[in-house]
Amino acid sequence: xxxxxxxxxxxxxxxxxxxxxxxxxxxxxxxxxxxxxxxxxxxxxxxxxxxxxxxxxxxxxxxxxxxxxxxxxxxxxxxxxxxxxxxxxxxxxxxxxxxxxxxxxxxxxxxxxxxxxxxxxxxxxxxxxxxxxxxxxxxxxxxxxxxxxxxxxxxxxxxxxxxxxxxxxxxxxxxxxxxxxxxxxxxxxxxxxxxxxxxxxxxxxxxxxxxxxxxxxxxxxxxxxxxxxxxxxxxxxxxxxxxxxxxxxxxxxxxxxxxxxxxxxxxxxxxxxxxxxxxxxxxxxxxxxxxxxxxxxxxxxxxxxxxxxxxxxxxxxxxxxxxxxxxxxxxxxxxxxxxxxxxxxxxxxxxxxxxxxxxxxxxxxxxxxxxxxxxxxxxxxxxxxxxxxxxxxxxxxxxxxxxxxxxxxxxxxxxxxxxxxxxxxxxxxxxxxxxxxxxxxxxxxxxxxxxxxxxxxxxxxxxxxxxxxxxxxxxxxxxxxxxxxxxxxxxxxxxxxxxxxxxxxxxxxxxxxxxxxxxxxxxxxxxxxxxxxxxxxxxxxxxxxxxxxxxxxxxxxxxxxxxxxxxxxxxxxxxxxxxxxxxxxxxxxxxxxxxxxxxxxxxxxxxxxxxxxxxxxxxxxxxxxxxxxxxxxxxxxxxxxxxxxxxxxxxxxxxxxxxxxxxxxxxxxxxxxxxxxxxxxxxxxxxxxxxxxxxxxxxxxxxxxxxxxxxxxxxxxxxxxxxxxxx
Numbered sequence: 001x002x003x004x005x006x007x008x009x010x011x012x013x014x015x016x017x018x019x020x021x022x023x024x025x026x027x028x029x030x031x032x033x034x035x036x037x038x039x040x041x042x043x044x045x046x047x048x049x050x051x052x053x054x055x056x057x058x059x060x061x062x063x064x065x066x067x068x069x070x071x072x073x074x075x076x077x078x079x080x081x082x083x084x085x086x087x088x089x090x091x092x093x094x095x096x097x098x099x100x101x102x103x104x105x106x107x108x109x110x111x112x113x114x115x116x117x118x119x120x121x122x123x124x125x126x127x128x129x130x131x132x133x134x135x136x137x138x139x140x141x142x143x144x145x146x147x148x149x150x151x152x153x154x155x156x157x158x159x160x161x162x163x164x165x166x167x168x169x170x171x172x173x174x175x176x177x178x179x180x181x182x183x184x185x186x187x188x189x190x191x192x193x194x195x196x197x198x199x200x201x202x203x204x205x206x207x208x209x210x211x212x213x214x215x216x217x218x219x220x221x222x223x224x225x226x227x228x229x230x231x232x233x234x235x236x237x238x239x240x241x242x243x244x245x246x247x248x249x250x251x252x253x254x255x256x257x258x259x260x261x262x263x264x265x266x267x268x269x270x271x272x273x274x275x276x277x278x279x280x281x282x283x284x285x286x287x288x289x290x291x292x293x294x295x296x297x298x299x300x301x302x303x304x305x306x307x308x309x310x311x312x313x314x315x316x317x318x319x320x321x322x323x324x325x326x327x328x329x330x331x332x333x334x335x336x337x338x339x340x341x342x343x344x345x346x347x348x349x350x351x352x353x354x355x356x357x358x359x360x361x362x363x364x365x366x367x368x369x370x371x372x373x374x375x376x377x378x379x380x381x382x383x384x385x386x387x388x389x390x391x392x393x394x395x396x397x398x399x400x401x402x403x404x405x406x407x408x409x410x411x412x413x414x415x416x417x418x419x420x421x422x423x424x425x426x427x428x429x430x431x432x433x434x435x436x437x438x439x440x441x442x443x444x445x446x447x448x449x450x451x452x453x454x455x456x457x458x459x460x461x462x463x464x465x466x467x468x469x470x471x472x473x474x475x476x477x478x479x480x481x482x483x484x485x486x487x488x489x490x491x492x493x494x495x496x497x498x499x500x501x502x503x504x505x506x507x508x509x510x511x512x513x514x515x516x517x518x519x520x521x522x523x524x525x526x527x528x529x530x531x532x533x534x535x536x537x538x539x540x541x542x543x544x545x546x547x548x549x550x551x552x553x554x555x556x557x558x559x560x561x562x563x564x565x566x567x568x569x570x571x572x573x574x575x576x577x578x579x580x581x582x583x584x585x586x587x588x589x590x591x592x593x594x595x596x597x598x599x600x601x602x603x604x605x606x607x608x609x610x611x612x613x614x615x616x617x618x619x620x621x622x623x624x625x626x627x628x629x630x631x632x633x634x635x636x637x638x639x640x641x642x643x644x645x646x647x648x649x650x651x652x653x654x655x656x657x658x659x660x661x662x663x664x665x666x667x668x669x670x671x672x673x674x675x676x677x678x679x680x681x682x683x684x685x686x687x688x689x690x691x692x693x694x695x696x697x698x699x700x701x702x703x704x705x706x707x708x709x710x711x712x713x714x715x716x717x718x719x720x721x722x723x724x725x726x727x
Contacts, residue, residue: 031460031561032456032457032460032561032565032569032571033457033561033562033565033566033567033568033569034561034564034565034566035566035567035623041560041561041564044391044396044560044564045464045557045560047390047391047394047396048387048388048390048391048553048556048557048560049387049464049465049466049553049557051383051386051387051390052380052383052384052386052387052548052549052552052553052556053383053549054544054545054546054548054549055545056382056383056386057379057380057382057383057545057548057549057552058379058538058545058548060086060375060378060379060382060383061371061375061376061379061534061537061545061548062534063082064079064082064364064370064375064378064379065366065369065370065371065375065533065534065537067143067145067369068143068145068146068147068366068368068369069364069365069366069369069370070147070365070366070367070368070411071103071339071341071365071408071409071410071411071412071415071416072103072339072340072341072408072409073145075145076341076342076364076365076408077342079364079365079378080096080342080344080364080406080408081096083344083364083378083382083406084096084344084346086382086385086386087344087346087385087404088346089389090346090385090386090388090389090390090392091348091389091392091393092346092347092348092385092389092404093346093347093348093349094344094345094346094347095344095345096342096343096344097342097343097344097345097420098265098340098341098342098343099255099262099263099264099265099340099341099343099408099415099416099419099420100263100264100265100267100338100339100340101254101255101257101258101263101338101339101341101409101412101415101419102255102256102257102263102272102275102336102337102338102339103152103336103337103339103409103412103415104150104152104153104154104334104335104336105147105334105335105337105339106147106148106150106332106333106334106335107333107334107335108331108332108333109125109148109149109150109288109331109332109333110124110329110330110331110332111124111125111214111288111290111294111328111329111330111331112124112328112329112331113163113297113298113301113326113327113328113329114326114327114328114329115301115325115326116301116324116325116326121297121298121301121326122294122297122298122328124290124294125148125149125241125288125290125291125294126239126291126293126294127239128141128146128149128239128240128241128291128529128530128531129141129142129239130230130231130237130239130531134231134232135231135232136231136535136539137231138230138231138530138531138533138535138536139535140369140530140531140533140534140535141530141531146368146530147368149241149243149288149289149290149291150243150288150289150332150334151198151202151215151243151244151245151246151287151288151289152243152244152245152246152247152411152412152413153199153245153246153247153256153282153283153287153412153413154202154246154283154286154287154288154332154334155282155283155284155285155286155332155334156286156332156333156334157212157285157286157330157331157332158329158330158331158332159188159211159212159285159286159329159330160327160328160329160330161186161187161188161211161212161327161328162187162188162322162323162324162325162326162327163187163188163189163190163214163298163302163322163323163324163326163327163328164177164182164184164187164188164189164190164210164321164322164323165189165190165191165299165302165307165311165319165320165321165322166184166189166190166191166205166321167191167192167307167308167310167311168191168192168193168194168195168196168201169189169191169192169195169196169200169201169204169205169213169215170195170196170200170201170204170663170664171204171663173191173311174204174205174208176308177321178208180305180321182304182305182321182322182323183208183209183323184205184208184209184210184323185208185209185210186209186210186211187210187211187322187323188210188211188212188213188214188328188330189201189205189210189212189213189214190214190216190295190298190299190328191205191213191214191215191216192215192216192217192218192221192295192313193215193216193217193218193221193222193242193289194218194221196663196664196665196666196667197249197250197500197501197660197664197665197666198215198242198244198245198246198287198289198665199245199246199247199248199249199283199665200248200250200663200664200665201213201215201246202246202283202285202287203248203283203663204663205285206283206284206285210285211285212285212286212287212328212330213283213285213286213287213288214287214288214289214290214295214298214328214330215242215287215288215289215290216289216290216291216292216294216295217236217240217241217242217289217290217291217292218292218295218313218314218315219236219292219313219314219315220313220314221313222235222236222525222527223235223236223237223238223292223314223525224314225314226523226525227523227525229525230525230526230531230536230540231535231536231539233523233525233540234522234523234524234525234526234536234539234540234541235523235525235526236292236525236526236527236529236531237531238291238292238293239291239293239294240291240526240529240530240531241289241290241291241528241529241530242289242527242528242529243289243367243368243411243528243529244289244367244411244528245411245412245413246282246283246287247281247282247412247413248280248281248282248283249413249414249500249501249505249660249665250500250650250653250659250660250661250662250663250664250665251280251281251649251650251652252281252650252652252653253413253414253415253418253500253505253506253510253652254413254414254415254418254419254422254506255413255415255418255419256273256278256281256282256413257272257273257274257275257278258271258272258273258419258422259273259281259652260422260652261422262419262420262422262423263419264419264423265340275336286330286332288330288332292315296315298326298328299313299315299317299319299320300315300317301325301326302319302320302321302322302324302326303320303322303324303325304320304321304322304323304324305320305321306318306319306320306321307319307320307321341365341408341409341415341416342408342416343405343406343407343408343416343417343419343420344364344405344406345403345404345405345406345420346385346403346404346405347401347402347403347404348388348392348398348401348402348403349401350397350398350399350400350401350402350563351397351398351399352399352400353399353400353401354400354401355401355427355430356400356401356430356431356432357400357401357402357403357427357430357431357432358400358401358402358403358431358432358433358435358559358562358563359403359405359431359433359434359435359507359513360381360384360385360402360403360404360405360435360555360558360559361381361404361405361406361407361417361434361435361436361437361503361504362374362377362378362380362381362405362406362407362436362437362438362440362503363377363378363406363407363408363409363410363411363416363417363438363502363503364378364406364407364408365407365408365409365410365411365412365416366411366532367411367528367529367532368528368529368530368532368533369530369532369533369534370532371532371533371534371536371537371541372439372441372442372524372526372527372532372536372537372541373438373439373527373528373532374410374438374439376439376440376441376442376537376541376542376548376551377437377438377439377440377441377551378406379548379552380437380440380441380548380551380552380555381404381406381437381552381555382552383548383549383552383556384404384552384553384555384556384559385404385556387552387553387556388402388556388559388560391560398560398563398564399563399564399565400432400562400563400564401563402559402563405417405420407420407503410438410502410503411528414500414502414503414505414506416503417503417505417506417507418505418506418510421506421507421510421511422506422510425511428507428511428512428513429636429639431507431511431513432514432562432563432568432635433454433513433514433515433516433558433562434504434507434508434513434514434515434516435515435516435518435555435558435559435562436502436503436504436515436516436517436518437517437518437519437551437555438502438503438517438519439519439524439527440518440519440520440548440551440555441519441520441537441541441542441547441548441551442519442520442521442522442523442524442541443520443521443522443523443524443540443541443542443547444468444469444520444522444547445476445477445480445520445521445522446462446467446473446476446477446480446518446519446520446521446550447477447496447518447519447520447521448462448477448495448496448516448517448518448519449495449496449497449498449516449517450495450498450515450516450517451498451508451514451515451516451575451638451658452571452574452575452577452578453514453570453571453572453574453575453634453637453638454514454515454516454569454570454571455495455571455574456569456571456574457558457561457569457570457571458495458516458518458558459474459492459493459495460569461554461557461558461561462474462477462554464557465550465553465554465557466550467550468544468546468547468549468550473550473554474493477493478491478492478493480493481493481494496668497658497668497670498515498517498658498668499658499659499660499661499664499665499666499667499668499669500659500660500665500666500668501660501665501666502517504516504517505660508638508655508658509653509654509655509658509659509660510652510653510654510655511639511642512638512639512640512641512642512654512655513638514570514635514638516558518551518554518555519551520542520547520550520551522540522541523540524541566623566627567620567623567627567630567631567634568631568634568635570634570635570637571617572609572612572613572616572617572634572637572700572704573610573613573614573617575609575613575637576606576609576610576613577610578657579606579609579657579671579697580603580606580607580610582657582670582671583599583602583603583606583671585670586599586671586674586675586678587599589675589678589679590678590686593678593679593681595678595681595683595686596683597678597683597686597687597690598687598690599690601690601691601694602674602690602693602694602697604694605693605694605695605697605698605701606697608697608698608701609697609700609701609704611701612701612702612704612705612708613704615704615705615708616630616633616634616704616707616708619707619708620634629706629707630707632707633703633704633706633707634704634707636703637700637703637704640696640699640700640703641655641656641657641696641697641699641700642654642655642656642696643655643656643673643692643695643696645692647659647672647673647676648673648676648677648685648689649662650662653672655672656671656672656673656692656693656696657670657671658670658672659672661676662676671693673689673692673693674686674689674690674693677689
């Protein structure tokens with residue numbers, strides 16, 4: 001009785017929020033997962049939606065970005081203490097979890113360039129700075145704790161060599177150089193950021209025999225060519241540098257010395273890969289980032305062939321490829337050591353199924369201040385946790401456990417999340433979903449990625465959250481998607497596939513946990529630089545912090561619904577159709593590569609999965625009184641899609657449907673085993689991977705069939721192949 005009285009009192013006080021949820025034009029009539037959403041869950045939702053506060057989010061962000069806090073630094077530990085104190089105040093069972101991981105710290109960075117006469121034309125790197133008297137300047141740029149701009153995972157090195165310009169450093173770019181008769185062997189390669197993951201640029205350059213790699217930010221991509229630069233505007237100024245890890249992320253993430261093993265402090269030394277055997281995951285050649293200010297004299301002094309038109313950047317001269325006559329001297333001194341990092345984990349135990357858990361995660365470490373990346377995500381997650389904590393005070397308890405996790409050392413290779421996931425791998429079968437956010441607020445345009453089974457669930461959550469621009473987040477998202485021509489069937493806003501580059505990777509692609517990722521995008525030109533700080537954020541990202549509030553509400557509602565749903569809101573019909581479409585694309589790709597590939601076994605298995613999914617979805621609409629077996633089957637599908645032996649050349653990645661591309665790093669490759677074998681023209685490997693995929697799909701189909709093997713209700717059978725638009 002006390003619980004119901006508290007709930008009714010909260011709902012009465014929060015009537016405006018409740019009326020919004022009930023009256024919004026785009027609000028769904030039925031909510032996925034609930035037999036009767038309006039009896040209780042809608043009021044808990046209303047109580048939650050009223051809690052996340054722009055003012056509190058602003059305070060979180062101010063505190064989290066007060067100092068540079070590179071992973072393992074004393075300042076990083078202070079942010080761990082702050083997050084832990086907030087979790088505890090919200091009523092979460094909280095612990096700080098340390099790991100000892102292998103990371104580099106720059107001790108000396110020298111980048112010099114010399115023209116054909118031996119005259120020094122660059123004595124760098126140039127410190128990041130903007131005019132302190134123009135447009136308010138920047139009060140954060142001169143902190144003595146700012147590390148030199150470096151790449152995590154780069155070795156030390158002392159190299160002098162001629163330079164070759166290789167555009168974005170993609171596989172296609174290096175193949176283009178080869179077709180032009182230009183070799184990068186024993187040379188330093190200059191590439192620009194964009195098109196693929198920075199670690200892949202080094203990965204490919206090393207395979208082509210380069211002795212070093214410099215990665216610069218061209219103003220065509222995020223500088224003056226795009227708009228006004230900071231501090232006048234949001235884009236990258238002349239001396240700003242994009243830091244970042246160059247670990248070979250598509251091989252495996254986490255501590256490079258412990259793939260598949262958690263690097264707990266007590267881990268024996270003999271369980272680690274020796275530093276001399278890390279070439280599978282770390283570059284063997286020195287790599288360092290540059291500003292366009294420092295890249296300009298190198299590019300200007302290059303001769304040789306004129307670059308292809310599509311390789312031309314925005315600097316005011318014609319780009320040439322080289323090699324030479326300019327030479328560069330790279331002198332990098334990196335201090336590698338086992339360093340302590342700190343994850344912060346707060347748990348709310350479930351009342352009925354405590355072993356089942358929903359994990360909400362965001363990383364906390366930053367290359368410098370990290371206002372957008374990642375502190376905007378941390379601020380939103382803290383407000384989501386505070387909202388859930390307020391429900392606890394009102395007497396609410398989740399059916400399933402909710403875990404809020406603040407990961408460390410994400411920037412160095414998704415290390416904190418990977419080590420925690422590997423440590424708890426045995427419990428991942430009970431993890432219903434992993435809900436990620438990272439650079440959660442860059443601007444005003446909502447964006448999301450998810451496994452196909454959670455796409456409609458995520459869309460529906462956004463229909464319950466008001467947008468600062470009016471209407472619901474779904475309304476704005478749909479309009480933005482339509483304006484970009486990126487809608488799906490029925491005009492639904494587009495969700496992208498999950499590749500890599502953030503903390504969902506170990507959960508989804510190594511351990512098979514269904515995952516989502518949300519953000520709010522905008523003109524974010526200061527990524528991984530000194531200028532991603534509180535001053536930039538309040539001027540260009542979210543001055544009133546209302547989008548922080550929006551993201552906290554979405555993240556929290558995702559967790560609330562998954563933790564309390566009667567039936568897990570997974571749409572396996574959409575998943576099966578997604579796979580069938582990908583197989584049709586694979587057939588076209590194989591024909592284009594003149595491969596006689598037999599996709600029949602995989603297509604048959606996908607059809608079986610679709611037929612089972614249609615029956616399961618019908619059962620979800622009229623669920624049995626005890627939905628335990630149904631829920632188990634719906635969750636098990638994602639794990640079934642793992643290949644026990646992993647992907648070719650990179651067994652840590654086991655997901656047969658989604659993985660980061662071996663030569664892209666960030667972007668998802670769909671059906672990676674099959675697709676990458678086709679792209680390589682490898683008939684034998686492609687056919688073997690079709691068999692691996694077919695076996696995974698047969699497992700998923702059998703799991704779904706088990707849920708409907710015995711009639712539990714007299715319910716109509718769904719027909720058709722399109723995903724549900726509402727439930």
